[in-house]
Amino acid sequence: MPPCNNAKKLGFLKRFLPFADGTPSHDQLGNIFAALDAEAFQACFIDWVASLNKTVTGVVAIDGKTSRRSLDKAGGKAAIHMISAWSSEWNLTLAQRQVDGKSNEITAIPELLELLTLKGAIVTIDAMGCQREIAAKIISKEADYILALKGNQGSLRKDTELFMTEQAAVDYDDTTVTYHETVEKSHGRIETRRVTVCTDIDWLKANHNWPSLKSIVMVQYHAILQDKTRAETRYYISSMTSDAEHHAKAIRDHWGIENGLHWVMDMVFRDDECRIRKGNAPANFTTIKHAASNMLRSVKGKHSLRSKRHIASWDDDFLAEIINT
Numbered sequence: 001m002p003p004c005n006n007a008k009k010l011g012f013l014k015r016f017l018p019f020a021d022g023t024p025s026h027d028q029l030g031n032i033f034a035a036l037d038a039e040a041f042q043a044c045f046i047d048w049v050a051s052l053n054k055t056v057t058g059v060v061a062i063d064g065k066t067s068r069r070s071l072d073k074a075g076g077k078a079a080i081h082m083i084s085a086w087s088s089e090w091n092l093t094l095a096q097r098q099v100d101g102k103s104n105e106i107t108a109i110p111e112l113l114e115l116l117t118l119k120g121a122i123v124t125i126d127a128m129g130c131q132r133e134i135a136a137k138i139i140s141k142e143a144d145y146i147l148a149l150k151g152n153q154g155s156l157r158k159d160t161e162l163f164m165t166e167q168a169a170v171d172y173d174d175t176t177v178t179y180h181e182t183v184e185k186s187h188g189r190i191e192t193r194r195v196t197v198c199t200d201i202d203w204l205k206a207n208h209n210w211p212s213l214k215s216i217v218m219v220q221y222h223a224i225l226q227d228k229t230r231a232e233t234r235y236y237i238s239s240m241t242s243d244a245e246h247h248a249k250a251i252r253d254h255w256g257i258e259n260g261l262h263w264v265m266d267m268v269f270r271d272d273e274c275r276i277r278k279g280n281a282p283a284n285f286t287t288i289k290h291a292a293s294n295m296l297r298s299v300k301g302k303h304s305l306r307s308k309r310h311i312a313s314w315d316d317d318f319l320a321e322i323i324n325t
Contacts, residue, residue: 012316016323034279038098038287041280045287046095046115049294058089059253060118060143062125064105065262068272070282080282083108084290085116086261088253091297093261093290098283105129110137118143122240124254127152130237136211139239146217146250149235156208160235163204164196164218175200180244194220195248199241212239217247264293268305298325 013019024032064083071079083105085094095115099108105128113123113134118141125134127150138145149157167175181194199215217236223229238247265271269289276282296308299322303311312319 009316012319015320030278030281033276033281033284036280036284038280038283041284042096042098042287043115045291048291049092049094050117052092054087054090054092055120056087056089056094056116056118057120058087058122059250059256060094060116060121060123061086061088061254061257062109062112062123062129063257063262064099064128065265065271067274067282067286069275070277072277075277077277080286081105082283082286083112084257084261085112086257088256088260091256091260092294096287096290098286106131106134109134113137113141116141122146122250124250132210135213135239139212144239146236146238146240146247146254149237156204156210156237157235159204159207160216160237161233164198164216164235167198168196172196172198178244180248182248189223189225192220192222193248193252195244195251196220197238197242197244197247210237213237214239214241215247217244217251219248219251261290261293264305265289268309269293295322295325298322 010019010023013023062083062085064081066079066081068079071077078100081099081104082096083099084096086092087094095112097108097112097115099105109125109129109131110133114137118138121143122145123138123143124146125148127148130147130149130153135145135147149160151157167177175198177196177198177200179194179196181192184191196218197215198218201213201216204216205213215238217238219234219236221230221232221234223231236247236251240247265286269292271286271289274282274285276285292309293305296305296312299308299318301308308318308322312322
């Protein structure tokens with residue numbers, strides 16, 4: 001989309017504010033966004049999303065993304081890393097928070113959760129967020145969790161994998177499980193996902209003090225494309241006792257943050273190409289992109305987000321519809 005000419009858009013902008021002295025210059029806008037308190041701006045974003053009156057009861061996916069070209073070597077600043085909360089039910093970004101790096105997500109995630117109304121929701125997080133303190137925060141917000149298990153949880157992951165492997169070998173005769181399997185075929189690719197959920201885990205809860213741990217989940221993934229195959233097994237812990245089909249949907253919904261947010265940031269808003277790096281401007285422009293994405297999604301129709309953005313660049317009435325929806 002071609003850059004906006006402020007003078008040409010002045011008539012449109014006056015629909016909302018007087019702009020008696022015209023619009024700020026490029027440099028003035030740069031200075032404003034560099035100086036604007038990023039956390040305060042993110043708080044305004046959260047208040048705006050809350051004003052939409054959308055009750056969040058489905059999956060809330062938490063994940064982080066680095067804006068790669070916000071790196072400022074000369075200024076000694078690392079690229080910004082932002083963790084976001086995404087509603088799979090509404091396809092909306094609910095909140096975001098800047099962190100110093102992926103390793104600091106552990107401390108930032110509880111702060112992000114504290115900002116949200118989560119009663120009745122299912123919070124899903126990858127292995128970085130599989131921490132007792134984070135699980136406790138989710139439960140305190142009257143929500144449930146599904147947390148990915150990897151090597152960062154040491155014996156918990158090993159115990160879970162060993163138990164499920166041993167039980168599978170005897171067809172789960174010694175425990176109670178539920179199953180759900182899906183097979184998808186597309187463009188010559190066949191994908192099979194088998195989800196197994198076990199709630200008979202008193203032994204695990206006795207050995208690992210996890211808040212409200214109710215079940216363990218195993219997801220077996222198998223893909224065939226021509227003569228190539230790929231197999232993977234993933235494990236999760238959950239605060240729910242619901243069946244495998246319910247867990248399968250929640251785990252699948254988690255990946256909506258990749259396609260619905262991260263992909264959109266890169267392919268529609270070119271986030272990884274963005275060279276904004278001065279002061280707080282990188283974080284503030286990420287918040288603006290999240291707001292723009294939410295607004296573009298609010299206008300129904302057959303057009304893609306990229307097409308809607310292009311139409312809005314020349315059709316002021318359509319742009320006004322996006323802003324006012």
